[in-house]
Amino acid sequence: xxxxEQSPQSLIILEGKNCTLQCNYTVSPFSNLRxxxxxxxxxxxxxxxxxFSENTKSNGRYTATLDxxxxxxxxxxxxxxxxxxxxxxxxxxxxxxxxxKLIFGAGTRLAVHP
Amino acid sequence: DSGVTQTPKHLITATGQRVTxxxxxxxxxxxxxxxxxxxxxGLQFLIQYYNGEERAKGxxxxxxxxxxxxxxxxxxxxxxxxxxDSALYxxxxxxxxxxxxxxxxxxxxxxxxxxxx
Numbered sequence: 328x329x330x331x332e333q334s335p336q337s338l339i340i341l342e343g344k345n346c347t348l349q350c351n352y353t354v355s356p357f358s359n360l361r362x363x364x365x366x367x368x369x370x371x372x373x374x375x376x377x378x379f380s381e382n383t384k385s386n387g388r389y390t391a392t393l394d395x396x397x398x399x400x401x402x403x404x405x406x407x408x409x410x411x412x413x414x415x416x417x418x419x420x421x422x423x424x425x426x427x428k429l430i431f432g433a434g435t436r437l438a439v440h441p
Numbered sequence: 442d443s444g445v446t447q448t449p450k451h452l453i454t455a456t457g458q459r460v461t462x463x464x465x466x467x468x469x470x471x472x473x474x475x476x477x478x479x480x481x482x483g484l485q486f487l488i489q490y491y492n493g494e495e496r497a498k499g500x501x502x503x504x505x506x507x508x509x510x511x512x513x514x515x516x517x518x519x520x521x522x523x524x525x526d527s528a529l530y531x532x533x534x535x536x537x538x539x540x541x542x543x544x545x546x547x548x549x550x551x552x553x554x555x556x557x558x
Contacts, residue, residue, distance in 0.1 A: 368529070368552070368554075369551060370443065370551055371484070373548075416484065428497065429486045429497075431486065
């Protein structure tokens with residue numbers, strides 16, 4: 328069964344600290360993996376996308392890693408800011424029977440406190 | 442601003458009713474996706490259209506239907522509404538036929554908040 332599991336479910340950190348969010352997936356055949364940031368009540372915004380051959384991708388203070396062998400990804404946030412408070416969603420794409428299949432994780436809710 | 446527009450922003454209706462949500466993709470994007478997000482839940486993929494044709498189907502109920510018109514805007518029709526249909530409904534668009542699978546970026550609209558009383 329195709330699944331994407333994210334941990335932790337929620338996280339509270341102090342402004343300026345770093346944090347790492349985890350994403351484990353059992354999706355086949357794997358096509359790519361994305362991280363999205365979703366502010367409360369708003370649509371998600373893409374942060375990074377990685378295909379099978381890529382193992383790291385950065386977008387400013389966000390760095391995503393992918394280990395296709397262990398089927399794990401992480402999103403590292405450096406020097407957190409109050410505006411980083413949001414849900415972070417891991418999405419894995421599979422291609423089956425000629426159709427796309429997008430499997431969403433439940434997200435990690437990050438709160439950055441001053 | 443992602444360039445994807447959705448109307449209405451809020452919708453309140455009663456059980457058993459039917460509503461239509463509308464989405465206009467970014468200029469140049471041919472794929473449109475619909476998602477449902479219930480309170481404190483993750484995004485659930487409903488359906489994707491590319492240039493007027495259905496390309497992928499997710500957990501879309503039979504009471505729900507969608508279409509993409511020649512001008513590429515899309516509508517999501519929800520009928521025989523139930524309390525559990527209350528949610529945020531997001532539309533996203535992307536350039537390519539394969540959408541997110543082949544790597545092009547999805548841009549999400551601001552969502553329509555549906556409340557069924």
